[in-house]
Amino acid sequence: MSKKLCKTLVLGAALALLLALFSVGVFAAGDPVQAVNNLSDFLFKVIKAIGLIILAFGIVQLGLSIKSHDPSQRANGFLTVAGGVVIAFAKEILDLITA
Secondary structure (H helix, E strand, O other): OOHHHHHHHHHHHHHHHHHHHHHOOOOOOOOHHHHHHHHHHHHHHHHHHHHHHHHHHHHHHHHHHHHHOOHHHHHHHHHHHHHHHHHHOHHHHHHHHHO
């Protein structure tokens, strides 16, 4: 097969897949607001997991900086820990602000 034909077939398959995906209806559980709430909860859980990973990395970085007596790495460790805490508890912080 030539390169141009291969690209054309891949593009056609991708377009067919997109057409099939857009022609299928979205199945919500009767209430569209509930579907949005479920998506929001899922996204906040993903953000919380990322924040906890960053928090753990910051704690490790802070521990290594204390061991090596490196002040610049210690400052980066504190900033990473603070950022991880803010990201991990973003939903709770937003709830406090909006309540």
